[in-house]
Amino acid sequence: MKNRILSVAIFGLSIMAQLTAQNFTSLREQIQLAGEWQSSLGPCRLPGTTDENRLGEKNRDTLITYQLTRLYPYSGEVTYTREIEIPKTFRGKKLFLVMERTKPSTLWVDGDSIGSYGHLYAPHRYELPVLAAGKHQLRIRIDNSPTSVPKEIQGSHAWTDATQTNWNGILGEFYIERCRMLSSSRCRYIRKWIRNRHWWLWKWMRRKMEKARLTLRDMPGILPGSILYCRNNLLYI
Structure with a gap:
């Protein structure tokens, strides 16, 4: 039981490491x-x-x-x-x-x-x-x-x-x-990607959609190190 809890904790930390915004180079002008x-x-x-x-x-x-x-x-x-x-x-x-x-x-x-x-x-x-x-x-x-x-x-x-x-x-x-404000179709794709890959993060985004800030490192079509801003249900990258 302890090993299972430890494994879940390590997995959670690894996911958070992917989403952290501490060590990235801004891709914005x-x-x-x-x-x-x-x-x-x-x-x-x-x-x-x-x-x-x-x-x-x-x-x-x-x-x-x-x-x-x-x-x-x-x-x-x-x-x-x-x-x-x-x-x-x-x-x-x-x-x-x-x-x-x-x-x-x-x-x-x-x-x-x-x-x-x-x-x-x-x-x-x-x-x-x-x-x-x-x-x-x-x-x-x-x-x-x-x-x-x-x-x-x-x-x-x-x-x-x-x-x-x-x-x-x-x-x-x-x-x-x-x-750059993403198109509505791109917004739907990103939300679906997050919902499928990180369901707990999707729930958090639904509650904090006004001021969410994420670093996306492995999303298809998004450059590594990009930061996603959610404001008023619109996404900016």
Whole structure:
């Protein structure tokens, strides 16, 4: 009996390994947003933090030894602005703006509010409106003030100066990517494939169809490492 349970557990882990999104190379076309930006505190480079860009008032008290010492300890809202060029290949396509690591954020495109995220545990991924080819303005507000997160979060490892410091900025991957919406016939094929191969995953997708995210490695006709997004019963890849 124990061996059977162990075998089932190993099989389940092997299936999860096929579906994990940790070690893949994105196959989507991307616009990298790294580079020079204008902020409400002055010119800066992103990805980066206000400390790295030496924005804000310099810290004169550097003799503290019981926690990390920030040289430019800015706390509050910072707005980052930049003009980008949308190529013709992105025109009319489903686009997402991704910030791998940041603090509570709000995004505007051409002055129109796109939305806000307040979590610290995962990337901020914004679905953009349909954009015409040409120039567009991005405006991102990052808020690392104490009032931007619940009181319980302020003592966490993601916030305090005792661990990684309460920095303001954007770190890690930072880009806009183009997703391809699959045809209705292709959607039906993928759903049937998942239902036949991984019935438990199909049940999960039926419950979480609004925001499901899968890595498909062995589906016929889908390139290895592709990531499937399910949103409003439509599939994007």
